[in-house]
Amino acid sequence: MLTALALALAAAAAPSQITVAGATGVATLAVRTDPRGAPVVSAPQLVAALGGVVRMQDEWVEVVVARQPFRFLVGAPLFQFSSQLHPLANGAWLSSDTLYLPFQFVAEVIPYYLGERYRYDARTARLEDIAARPSAAKTAKPAARLPNGLRSGHVVTIDPGHGGVDPGNPGIYFPRGVREKDVVLQIGALLREELQKRGVGVRMTRTTDTLIALGDRGPVCTAACDLFVSLHVNSLARRRGYTEVSGYETYFLAEARTEDAARVAQMENDAVRFETGESDGPRTEGLDFILKDLQLNEYLRESARAAELVHKKLGTAHTGTDRGVKQAGFKVLTTARRPAILVELGYSTNPRDGRLLSSRKGQRAMSVAIADAIVDYLRDYERKTGGAAAGGGR
Secondary structure, X not given: OHHHHHHHHHHHHOOOEEEEEEOOEEEEEEOEEOOOOOEEEEHHHHHHHHOOEEEEEOOEEEEEEXXXXXXXXXXXXXXXXOOEEEEOOOOOXXXXXXXXXXXXXXXXXXXXXXXXOEEEEOOOOEEEEHHHOHHHHHHOOOOOEOOOOOEOOOEEEEEEOOEOOEOOOOOOOOOOOOOHHHHHHHHHHHHHHHHHHOOOEEEEOOOOOXXXXXXXXXXXXXXXXXXXXXXXXXXOOOOOOHHHOOOEEEEEEOOOOOHHHHHHHHHHHHHHHHOOOOOOXXXXXXXXXXXXXXXXXXXXXXXXXXXXXXXXXHOOOOOOOEEEEEEEOOHHHHOOOOOEXXXXXXXXXXXXXXXXXXXXHHHHHHHHHHHHHHHHHHHHHHHHHOOOOHHHHO
């Protein structure tokens, strides 16, 4: 009864047509009704007017507007944005190979989640892209550039792994009492300092010796965040020659291609055993689902690019073996839903790596290298997107 009433109210409030003033011009779209009498608009027409993209994936459809992905489960009264599910009065509807979206998406969802860009006027039934206004284009001032050539406004999330009751690996060749959680927190703090020197805003998943659930780390990198960087230290179980293995490796999210990559992912994912109670953040979804979602947008490709740049720069500061850029299913990366990488900074089971990782000089050198690489990544992204800050323009 309540659902029927909501649909009736929505239909009564909907106009017969809407005007969409977007980057490609002004278009008039008819407002139709689905089999339940709920108001809907043509997804291809709407997205074309907004300069976006529609992608179908089985029963899910992704609608990208202003570089922000909204996912709809066809026939279900809900949508997904930034890994969270939100209810709708009615769902997406597929008719004769044409996808229709709820009118509510135009009148409420877009103006709410993309309010800095879009306005909907109910009196005139007009959705307008503010950035496309001629007057705005004439009066807009170019974003200030920093001495390093970056535009201002970039934000990076740094995630020092483990913490609290989760010590990470014991650090065989670290000073007495020093664990992985301590080393990555020290390097994370130095990396924050270096990025801030370069004019990049920084969010930390933790700044003290505390445990943060794996599912709560990634969401710190919100829609305004450009890159998520998780810091860790590698180790090996005792076996013949295990102390001879050294070096650094950089990961992005994908199915592990090697046995060693799978081992490292399993080692880091095992940190979940230290968590007590339910995470306050979104539940970690299956890797297969996440990968399908990432393949529908640019984040996976950008993650691979960031990993390459960080890994190359890190080689200028590291004394160990270059173990390459790899891919694996780290749980902490599945919840970031932005370009995200994980850096294994060295082996605590190797004496040379242990000295580098635990010395202030070594920590500073690595943080400078990673910060320089992040700036290179952000500049590279600006060139590809016409100069917009990555987080602000996606």
